[in-house]
Amino acid sequence: MTQGQIAEHVDKIDRIGYTILEGLIAPDVVAEMAAAFEPIYQANLDTIRNDPNRGPMRHYIVLPFEPPLYQSAFHGHPAVFAIVRAILGDDVYCNQFASDTPAKGSVHQKWHADTAVNFTEDGKLQTPDLIAANTSFVDVTPENGPFEVCDGSHHDPDAIEKLTNQELEFRPLYLKVGDVLVRDPRCIHRGSPNTTDTLRGVAVLGFDREGTERGGHLVENGIRPDFYESLSRDEQRMYRKVPRIET
Numbered sequence: 493m494t495q496g497q498i499a500e501h502v503d504k505i506d507r508i509g510y511t512i513l514e515g516l517i518a519p520d521v522v523a524e525m526a527a528a529f530e531p532i533y534q535a536n537l538d539t540i541r542n543d544p545n546r547g548p549m550r551h552y553i554v555l556p557f558e559p560p561l562y563q564s565a566f567h568g569h570p571a572v573f574a575i576v577r578a579i580l581g582d583d584v585y586c587n588q589f590a591s592d593t594p595a596k597g598s599v600h601q602k603w604h605a606d607t608a609v610n611f612t613e614d615g616k617l618q619t620p621d622l623i624a625a626n627t628s629f630v631d632v633t634p635e636n637g638p639f640e641v642c643d644g645s646h647h648d649p650d651a652i653e654k655l656t657n658q659e660l661e662f663r664p665l666y667l668k669v670g671d672v673l674v675r676d677p678r679c680i681h682r683g684s685p686n687t688t689d690t691l692r693g694v695a696v697l698g699f700d701r702e703g704t705e706r707g708g709h710l711v712e713n714g715i716r717p718d719f720y721e722s723l724s725r726d727e728q729r730m731y732r733k734v735p736r737i738e739t
């Protein structure tokens with residue numbers, strides 16, 4: 493990707509709240525991740541049915557920084573790194589690797605931002621401290637629970653109220669396998685119902701600005717030291733805060 497294209501994506505995230513990098517990852521790589529995700533989802537099934545953490549039959553599961561779920565084609569993609577570095581600074585680091593999965597029985601979430609949305613005294617949105625990158629394990633369709641988002645809504649302090657009152661337009665995002673959605677989690681969005689029998693899992697990476705520790709996420713993940721050492725220098729820098737664990 494050229495510097496100009498990176499700048500366009502950065503500008504879209506600022507203005508609209510997100511951008512989609514189409515066909516960034518080879519489908520066979522995504523298929524490997526999706527296959528590895530399946531048993532993790534199944535292992536959580538009792539909890540998902542009885543005590544789901546994102547609404548009915550919708551669950552957020554932390555994932556291991558370990559192949560086949562860790563794939564350099566996603567986790568180390570130079571375009572994703574370039575975009576998050578342009579927004580969050582050169583010493584940005586990954587603070588989260590997880591999945592969002594609506595299944596049959598899921599419903600519309602309330603309109604929300606994933607973090608606080610703060611404005612400066614003159615009413616401007618503060619610079620972001622967190623950017624998320626998602627890649628979907630399956631093609632997203634109108635039926636399987638597309639992520640719904642309102643363009644530019646992170647700049648509007650009343651967007652949630654307006655969306656709730658149906659005074660603002662929004663759109664579903666139909667990610668294809670291989671696409672990567674890079675978004676400012678303050679842009680107002682919601683999960684929608686998956687009415688099919690197939691899971692709509694997405695892998696999520698969270699990137700944090702250095703020095704804005706909110707803590708939390710990474711304590712549940714870990715990375716084996718020998719696997720960490722096998723990564724490129726660039727990936728090692730991005731994943732430097734992931735706790736080293738022996739498995």
Ligand SMILES: O=C(O)CCC(=O)C(=O)O
Pocket residue numbers: 546550552592593594601606637638639640681682683684
């Ligand atoms: O599942 C989705 O598509 C979105 C979920 C979401 O926005 C959330 O749980 O915060």
Ligand SMILES: [Fe+2]
Pocket residue numbers: 604605606681682
């Ligand atoms: Fe959300």
